[in-house]
Amino acid sequence: MLTGSxxxxxxxxxxxxxxxxxxxxxxxLLLSVLAATAPLMVVAGVVPTTFAAVGIVGVPLIFLxxxxxxxxxxxxxxEMSRHVHNAGAxxxxxxxxxxxxxxxxxxxxxxxxxxxxxxxIFGIFGFxxxxxxxxxxxxNVDWWWPALGGVLLTGVFGALKIDVNARxxxxxxxxxxxxxxxxxxxxxxxxxxxGVSLHAFDPGxxxxxxxxxxxxFCIAGFTGFEQAPVYAEETxxxxxxxxxxxxxxxxxxxLLFAFSAWAITVAAGPAQVxxxxxxxxxxxxxxxxxxxxxxxxxxLNVFFITGIFASMLSFxxxxxxxxxxxxxxxxxxxxxxxxxxxGGAPVVGSLIQSTAALIAVICFAVTDDKPGGxxxxxxxxxxxxxxxxxxxxxxxxxxxxxxxxxxxxxxxRGAARVQAWRLATSGLAAAALLAIxxxxxxxxxxxLGADPGHGLRWILPGIIGLALLIGLVYGLxxxxxxxxxxxRIGLGNEAFQLDKAxxxxxxxx
Numbered sequence: 083m084l085t086g087s088x089x090x091x092x093x094x095x096x097x098x099x100x101x102x103x104x105x106x107x108x109x110x111l112l113l114s115v116l117a118a119t120a121p122l123m124v125v126a127g128v129v130p131t132t133f134a135a136v137g138i139v140g141v142p143l144i145f146l147x148x149x150x151x152x153x154x155x156x157x158x159x160x161e162m163s164r165h166v167h168n169a170g171a172x173x174x175x176x177x178x179x180x181x182x183x184x185x186x187x188x189x190x191x192x193x194x195x196x197x198x199x200x201x202x203i204f205g206i207f208g209f210x211x212x213x214x215x216x217x218x219x220x221x222n223v224d225w226w227w228p229a230l231g232g233v234l235l236t237g238v239f240g241a242l243k244i245d246v247n248a249r250x251x252x253x254x255x256x257x258x259x260x261x262x263x264x265x266x267x268x269x270x271x272x273x274x275x276x277g278v279s280l281h282a283f284d285p286g287x288x289x290x291x292x293x294x295x296x297x298x299f300c301i302a303g304f305t306g307f308e309q310a311p312v313y314a315e316e317t318x319x320x321x322x323x324x325x326x327x328x329x330x331x332x333x334x335x336x337l338l339f340a341f342s343a344w345a346i347t348v349a350a351g352p353a354q355v356x357x358x359x360x361x362x363x364x365x366x367x368x369x370x371x372x373x374x375x376x377x378x379x380x381x382l383n384v385f386f387i388t389g390i391f392a393s394m395l396s397f398x399x400x401x402x403x404x405x406x407x408x409x410x411x412x413x414x415x416x417x418x419x420x421x422x423x424x425g426g427a428p429v430v431g432s433l434i435q436s437t438a439a440l441i442a443v444i445c446f447a448v449t450d451d452k453p454g455g456x457x458x459x460x461x462x463x464x465x466x467x468x469x470x471x472x473x474x475x476x477x478x479x480x481x482x483x484x485x486x487x488x489x490x491x492x493x494x495r496g497a498a499r500v501q502a503w504r505l506a507t508s509g510l511a512a513a514a515l516l517a518i519x520x521x522x523x524x525x526x527x528x529x530l531g532a533d534p535g536h537g538l539r540w541i542l543p544g545i546i547g548l549a550l551l552i553g554l555v556y557g558l559x560x561x562x563x564x565x566x567x568x569x570r571i572g573l574g575n576e577a578f579q580l581d582k583a584x585x586x587x588x589x590x591x
């Protein structure tokens with residue numbers, strides 16, 4: 083029997099159809115969100131890969147450009163978070179603005195995108211651990227063994243209280259950021275052959291065919307900041323906390339990534355940075371060892387791995403909450419909205435994501451005929467790069483759709499004049515994000531290193547198209563068969579509480 087006291091509510095079996103509130107405040111939410119961006123993984127992995135793959139020096143400038151786009155996006159998105167508190171953030175916003183069918187389509191795109199992003203990180207996680215074992219203990223361990231261990235460990239943490247997760251993610255994030263700042267300072271204090279040059283911020287350095295591809299790589303580095311509204315139901319003051327965290331996260335990531343990418347060009351030299359990155363995927367660690375020494379580099383490698391784990395856990399939490407929200411809204415079986423009795427964590431959604439990740443790792447493992455520390459990076463790095471690019475494409479499309487939904491939401495509420503400047507920024511953000519998505523699909527062959535006619539250049543981005551189609555069909559069928567349920571898409575706990583109030587108000591016979 084339910085009680086009237088919020089503090090006594092048990093969310094086990096979803097009696098209240100809500101996640102446990104007041105579990106996380108501004109610091110905890112900020113740390114959880116920033117952990118998903120994995121600062122050390124971006125700086126040590128994404129940045130050198132971008133230099134190598136696209137052959138342009140202006141990566142720091144690209145981070146600044148993307149930061150501006152994401153700030154424009156955040157104005158409307160953050161304002162929407164004051165009006166809609168739902169663990170299915172993206173699809174809930176899109177449903178409120180563009181209707182239930184669009185929301186259903188967005189829900190499956192979000193579920194697929196974040197799930198695929200999380201799966202991909204297990205590839206680099208397994209490879210880095212196996213490489214360190216080979217380097218320090220001279221023993222080859224196939225990458226999938228530590229990857230499978232990562233799946234298990236992430237699943238265990240995913241079933242714990244969100245405030246416990248926030249503490250773990252927060253400690254790892256603070257250490258990562260400190261290490262990044264240390265080697266940034268070392269790079270600037272011991273500059274390369276061209277000295278402390280600002281050439282990487284010259285607009286001329288981002289011209290050419292590689293610009294679209296670089297946008298794809300760098301936007302993936304930001305992925306995670308937009309997750310703040312997913313935790314709205316679990317924060318103490320969602321009207322203020324979510325918006326504040328989003329802007330802090332965007333600002334932090336933009337400055338750190340742009341500054342660190344520039345420091346790398348200073349250390350290597352703008353004229354040499356592309357060639358050095360193409361020659362060695364461990365360029366950052368090589369530059370660091372030459373300046374600070376092997377001990378610090380070993381520490382850096384350890385926290386590189388823990389940073390990858392923090393990102394895996396953060397994405398796992400988001401997928402579990404999207405699954406919970408979809409189960410609550412009837413977009414997945416109702417059992418998916420079950421939560422734990424003690425902590426209120428979305429345990430079924432967590433289990434689903436762990437199972438999906440396990441299957442992904444096994445599928446890539448059975449195609450691997452190389453030893454654990456093989457420098458060819460295949461296929462564990464294919465898991466990382468393919469999944470990362472596919473997932474990032476889905477998130478970019480969701481952000482574009484959410485920007486359009488923000489405009490529609492406030493126009494329908496008669497608030498267009500009051501919110502005019504936010505609607506303008508949302509429109510600009512939508513246009514920019516759609517352009518990024520266009521370049522992502524257009525240049526997918528570059529990201530894959532495939533021939534123009536290779537089927538994978540269409541099959542992989544087609545996964546997002548498939549998710550969109552599944553959601554659209556489901557939404558249309560639901561609209562035809564159960565209009566009342568269709569109308570509740572995106573309302574989440576609000577719809578449940580309204581129904582409960584209406585039932586309580588009915589006269590008894």
